[in-house]
Amino acid sequence: MLQRIILMGSILLGATLGTAASKPGTVQGQVLDAQGKPVEGAQIWIKPVVTTGVAEALTDEHGKYLIDGLPPVGYRAYAWMEVPYRGKTFCLRLAQTSTAEYNPFNPRDGIVRNFVWKTSGRIPDQDLYDDMGYFGGSMPLMAAFGQERFATQNDQIEVELTPTGPLIDGSKGKVLTKVAPARGYVLDVPVGPYQVKATFISAKGKREALDVSSYDGEYENSTVVEFKPAAASCKGSSASGSGRAYIYWKFRN
Numbered sequence: 001m002l003q004r005i006i007l008m009g010s011i012l013l014g015a016t017l018g019t020a021a022s023k024p025g026t027v028q029g030q031v032l033d034a035q036g037k038p039v040e041g042a043q044i045w046i047k048p049v050v051t052t053g054v055a056e057a058l059t060d061e062h063g064k065y066l067i068d069g070l071p072p073v074g075y076r077a078y079a080w081m082e083v084p085y086r087g088k089t090f091c092l093r094l095a096q097t098s099t100a101e102y103n104p105f106n107p108r109d110g111i112v113r114n115f116v117w118k119t120s121g122r123i124p125d126q127d128l129y130d131d132m133g134y135f136g137g138s139m140p141l142m143a144a145f146g147q148e149r150f151a152t153q154n155d156q157i158e159v160e161l162t163p164t165g166p167l168i169d170g171s172k173g174k175v176l177t178k179v180a181p182a183r184g185y186v187l188d189v190p191v192g193p194y195q196v197k198a199t200f201i202s203a204k205g206k207r208e209a210l211d212v213s214s215y216d217g218e219y220e221n222s223t224v225v226e227f228k229p230a231a232a233s234c235k236g237s238s239a240s241g242s243g244r245a246y247i248y249w250k251f252r253n
Contacts, residue, residue: 028066029114034169038063042081043235049074074104077113091234091241119190136188137242144250151182154203167192191227213248
Protein backbone atom coordinates (compact mmCIF):
# COMPACT_ATOMS: atom_id res chain seq x y z
CA MET A 1 0.00 0.00 0.00
CA LEU A 2 1.28 3.42 -0.92
CA GLN A 3 2.13 5.51 2.11
CA ARG A 4 0.05 8.65 2.46
CA ILE A 5 2.34 11.68 2.20
CA ILE A 6 1.38 15.26 3.01
CA LEU A 7 3.94 17.87 2.03
CA MET A 8 3.45 21.51 2.95
CA GLY A 9 4.55 24.25 0.59
CA SER A 10 7.52 25.24 2.76
CA ILE A 11 9.42 22.14 1.65
CA LEU A 12 9.65 23.64 -1.82
CA LEU A 13 11.59 26.80 -0.98
CA GLY A 14 14.66 26.94 -3.17
CA ALA A 15 13.61 23.97 -5.29
CA THR A 16 13.68 24.31 -9.05
CA LEU A 17 11.69 22.43 -11.64
CA GLY A 18 14.78 21.47 -13.63
CA THR A 19 16.72 19.73 -10.86
CA ALA A 20 13.86 17.99 -9.05
CA ALA A 21 12.42 16.49 -12.22
CA SER A 22 15.52 14.32 -12.74
CA LYS A 23 15.29 12.62 -9.35
CA PRO A 24 13.73 9.14 -9.52
CA GLY A 25 10.36 8.71 -7.84
CA THR A 26 9.39 12.40 -7.92
CA VAL A 27 6.43 14.32 -9.27
CA GLN A 28 6.55 18.10 -9.22
CA GLY A 29 5.08 21.08 -10.95
CA GLN A 30 3.37 24.44 -10.65
CA VAL A 31 -0.22 25.69 -10.47
CA LEU A 32 -1.25 28.92 -12.22
CA ASP A 33 -4.55 30.79 -12.08
CA ALA A 34 -6.56 32.13 -15.01
CA GLN A 35 -4.26 35.18 -15.25
CA GLY A 36 -1.08 33.09 -15.17
CA LYS A 37 -0.27 33.90 -11.54
CA PRO A 38 0.95 31.24 -9.06
CA VAL A 39 -1.68 29.65 -6.83
CA GLU A 40 -0.67 29.06 -3.22
CA GLY A 41 -2.44 26.31 -1.28
CA ALA A 42 -3.73 24.33 -4.25
CA GLN A 43 -4.25 20.70 -3.28
CA ILE A 44 -2.40 18.06 -5.30
CA TRP A 45 -3.11 14.34 -5.39
CA ILE A 46 -0.81 11.77 -6.99
CA LYS A 47 -2.98 8.68 -6.94
CA PRO A 48 -1.95 5.14 -7.95
CA VAL A 49 -3.97 3.57 -10.73
CA VAL A 50 -4.42 0.06 -9.31
CA THR A 51 -3.46 0.23 -5.62
CA THR A 52 -4.87 2.19 -2.70
CA GLY A 53 -3.48 5.28 -1.00
CA VAL A 54 -2.58 8.75 -2.21
CA ALA A 55 0.40 11.10 -2.09
CA GLU A 56 -0.77 14.59 -1.24
CA ALA A 57 0.80 18.06 -1.32
CA LEU A 58 -0.03 21.76 -1.07
CA THR A 59 1.55 24.32 -3.38
CA ASP A 60 3.79 27.04 -1.90
CA GLU A 61 3.65 30.79 -2.48
CA HIS A 62 5.21 30.26 -5.92
CA GLY A 63 2.51 27.79 -6.86
CA LYS A 64 5.02 24.92 -6.79
CA TYR A 65 4.85 21.46 -5.24
CA LEU A 66 7.12 18.44 -4.95
CA ILE A 67 6.31 14.86 -4.00
CA ASP A 68 9.08 12.26 -3.78
CA GLY A 69 9.66 8.70 -2.63
CA LEU A 70 7.06 7.25 -5.01
CA PRO A 71 7.32 3.58 -5.98
CA PRO A 72 7.66 3.00 -9.76
CA VAL A 73 4.04 2.14 -10.55
CA GLY A 74 1.28 3.85 -12.51
CA TYR A 75 -0.27 7.11 -11.19
CA ARG A 76 -2.64 9.87 -12.18
CA ALA A 77 -2.35 13.49 -11.06
CA TYR A 78 -5.21 15.67 -9.79
CA ALA A 79 -5.40 19.19 -8.39
CA TRP A 80 -8.05 21.42 -6.79
CA MET A 81 -8.25 24.97 -5.49
CA GLU A 82 -10.70 26.75 -3.20
CA VAL A 83 -12.08 30.05 -4.50
CA PRO A 84 -14.19 32.37 -2.29
CA TYR A 85 -16.78 34.05 -4.52
CA ARG A 86 -19.94 36.04 -3.82
CA GLY A 87 -20.26 34.74 -0.26
CA LYS A 88 -19.64 31.09 -1.15
CA THR A 89 -16.56 28.88 -1.47
CA PHE A 90 -16.14 26.91 -4.67
CA CYS A 91 -13.84 23.89 -4.91
CA LEU A 92 -12.63 23.77 -8.49
CA ARG A 93 -10.79 20.99 -10.22
CA LEU A 94 -7.74 22.30 -12.08
CA ALA A 95 -6.73 21.41 -15.63
CA GLN A 96 -3.53 19.79 -16.83
CA THR A 97 -1.65 21.47 -19.62
CA SER A 98 -2.38 18.87 -22.32
CA THR A 99 -4.88 16.08 -22.86
CA ALA A 100 -2.09 13.47 -22.87
CA GLU A 101 -1.16 14.39 -19.28
CA TYR A 102 -4.45 12.91 -18.04
CA ASN A 103 -3.08 9.47 -18.93
CA PRO A 104 -1.34 7.32 -16.28
CA PHE A 105 2.39 7.87 -15.83
CA ASN A 106 5.31 6.23 -14.04
CA PRO A 107 7.60 8.55 -12.02
CA ARG A 108 10.55 6.17 -12.30
CA ASP A 109 12.76 8.88 -13.82
CA GLY A 110 10.95 11.87 -12.27
CA ILE A 111 8.12 13.69 -13.98
CA VAL A 112 6.52 17.14 -14.16
CA ARG A 113 2.78 17.72 -13.94
CA ASN A 114 1.65 21.36 -14.09
CA PHE A 115 -1.90 22.66 -13.63
CA VAL A 116 -3.89 25.69 -14.75
CA TRP A 117 -7.27 27.15 -13.79
CA LYS A 118 -9.81 26.85 -16.60
CA THR A 119 -13.34 28.26 -16.30
CA SER A 120 -14.76 26.21 -19.19
CA GLY A 121 -13.98 23.23 -21.39
CA ARG A 122 -14.44 19.48 -21.06
CA ILE A 123 -12.49 17.54 -18.44
CA PRO A 124 -10.77 14.90 -20.61
CA ASP A 125 -11.06 12.03 -18.13
CA GLN A 126 -14.77 12.59 -17.45
CA ASP A 127 -17.94 11.51 -19.26
CA LEU A 128 -18.70 13.89 -22.13
CA TYR A 129 -22.43 13.78 -21.39
CA ASP A 130 -22.23 14.21 -17.62
CA ASP A 131 -23.06 17.76 -16.53
CA MET A 132 -20.19 17.56 -14.02
CA GLY A 133 -17.67 16.64 -16.71
CA TYR A 134 -16.75 20.24 -17.57
CA PHE A 135 -14.62 22.94 -15.96
CA GLY A 136 -17.60 25.28 -16.29
CA GLY A 137 -20.80 24.90 -14.29
CA SER A 138 -24.15 23.58 -15.47
CA MET A 139 -27.64 25.06 -15.58
CA PRO A 140 -30.45 22.52 -15.13
CA LEU A 141 -33.60 23.53 -17.05
CA MET A 142 -36.60 23.09 -14.75
CA ALA A 143 -40.17 23.31 -16.08
CA ALA A 144 -42.60 25.23 -13.86
CA PHE A 145 -44.97 23.05 -11.86
CA GLY A 146 -48.59 22.74 -12.95
CA GLN A 147 -48.35 23.77 -16.60
CA GLU A 148 -50.91 22.43 -19.10
CA ARG A 149 -48.18 21.97 -21.69
CA PHE A 150 -44.95 20.06 -21.28
CA ALA A 151 -41.69 19.57 -23.16
CA THR A 152 -40.86 16.38 -25.05
CA GLN A 153 -37.49 14.69 -25.41
CA ASN A 154 -37.05 16.35 -28.83
CA ASP A 155 -37.78 19.94 -27.79
CA GLN A 156 -34.99 22.40 -27.01
CA ILE A 157 -34.48 25.64 -25.11
CA GLU A 158 -32.15 28.42 -26.22
CA VAL A 159 -30.83 30.61 -23.42
CA GLU A 160 -29.11 33.97 -23.67
CA LEU A 161 -26.77 34.56 -20.74
CA THR A 162 -25.55 38.08 -20.00
CA PRO A 163 -23.05 38.53 -17.13
CA THR A 164 -24.26 41.01 -14.50
CA GLY A 165 -20.94 41.15 -12.61
CA PRO A 166 -17.38 39.81 -12.66
CA LEU A 167 -17.02 36.07 -13.16
CA ILE A 168 -15.31 33.80 -10.63
CA ASP A 169 -11.89 34.41 -12.23
CA GLY A 170 -12.34 38.20 -12.10
CA SER A 171 -13.00 38.59 -15.83
CA LYS A 172 -15.94 40.48 -17.31
CA GLY A 173 -17.19 37.47 -19.20
CA LYS A 174 -19.24 37.72 -22.37
CA VAL A 175 -22.77 37.16 -23.59
CA LEU A 176 -23.37 33.47 -24.29
CA THR A 177 -26.10 31.83 -26.34
CA LYS A 178 -26.53 28.11 -25.72
CA VAL A 179 -29.08 25.53 -26.83
CA ALA A 180 -29.90 22.51 -24.70
CA PRO A 181 -32.57 19.79 -24.46
CA ALA A 182 -35.65 21.26 -22.80
CA ARG A 183 -35.48 18.44 -20.24
CA GLY A 184 -31.74 18.64 -19.73
CA TYR A 185 -28.86 20.94 -18.84
CA VAL A 186 -27.09 23.95 -20.27
CA LEU A 187 -23.48 22.76 -20.07
CA ASP A 188 -20.09 24.32 -19.40
CA VAL A 189 -20.92 27.89 -18.31
CA PRO A 190 -18.17 29.91 -16.56
CA VAL A 191 -19.31 30.54 -12.98
CA GLY A 192 -20.82 33.99 -12.49
CA PRO A 193 -24.13 35.85 -12.13
CA TYR A 194 -26.15 35.92 -15.36
CA GLN A 195 -29.27 37.58 -16.60
CA VAL A 196 -31.19 34.86 -18.42
CA LYS A 197 -33.63 35.02 -21.31
CA ALA A 198 -35.02 31.83 -22.82
CA THR A 199 -36.70 30.69 -26.02
CA PHE A 200 -38.53 27.39 -26.49
CA ILE A 201 -37.74 25.56 -29.75
CA SER A 202 -40.23 22.80 -30.56
CA ALA A 203 -39.23 19.59 -32.31
CA LYS A 204 -40.68 21.13 -35.50
CA GLY A 205 -38.55 24.27 -35.13
CA LYS A 206 -41.22 26.68 -33.85
CA ARG A 207 -39.75 29.32 -31.52
CA GLU A 208 -41.55 31.09 -28.66
CA ALA A 209 -40.29 33.25 -25.81
CA LEU A 210 -40.48 31.82 -22.29
CA ASP A 211 -40.80 33.38 -18.86
CA VAL A 212 -38.03 32.41 -16.47
CA SER A 213 -37.18 32.47 -12.77
CA SER A 214 -34.34 31.50 -10.45
CA TYR A 215 -36.88 29.39 -8.52
CA ASP A 216 -40.40 28.11 -9.21
CA GLY A 217 -42.13 31.48 -8.77
CA GLU A 218 -42.24 35.13 -9.85
CA TYR A 219 -41.70 34.39 -13.53
CA GLU A 220 -40.61 37.27 -15.78
CA ASN A 221 -39.24 37.66 -19.31
CA SER A 222 -35.74 37.60 -17.77
CA THR A 223 -34.17 36.73 -14.43
CA VAL A 224 -30.77 36.66 -12.74
CA VAL A 225 -29.36 33.31 -11.62
CA GLU A 226 -26.32 32.47 -9.46
CA PHE A 227 -24.25 29.34 -9.09
CA LYS A 228 -24.07 27.25 -5.94
CA PRO A 229 -20.98 25.08 -5.25
CA ALA A 230 -21.25 21.38 -5.98
CA ALA A 231 -18.45 19.95 -3.85
CA ALA A 232 -18.71 19.51 -0.10
CA SER A 233 -14.96 19.09 0.36
CA CYS A 234 -12.12 20.46 -1.72
CA LYS A 235 -10.43 17.33 -3.01
CA GLY A 236 -11.06 13.76 -3.98
CA SER A 237 -13.68 14.15 -6.71
CA SER A 238 -12.49 13.89 -10.30
CA ALA A 239 -15.64 15.66 -11.51
CA SER A 240 -16.11 19.41 -11.67
CA GLY A 241 -16.88 21.38 -8.52
CA SER A 242 -18.10 24.42 -10.41
CA GLY A 243 -21.68 23.86 -9.32
CA ARG A 244 -25.11 24.54 -10.76
CA ALA A 245 -27.40 27.49 -11.38
CA TYR A 246 -31.03 26.47 -11.86
CA ILE A 247 -33.20 28.02 -14.56
CA TYR A 248 -36.95 27.57 -14.10
CA TRP A 249 -39.02 28.18 -17.22
CA LYS A 250 -42.68 28.59 -18.08
CA PHE A 251 -44.79 28.88 -21.22
CA ARG A 252 -46.46 32.26 -21.59
CA ASN A 253 -49.76 30.78 -22.72
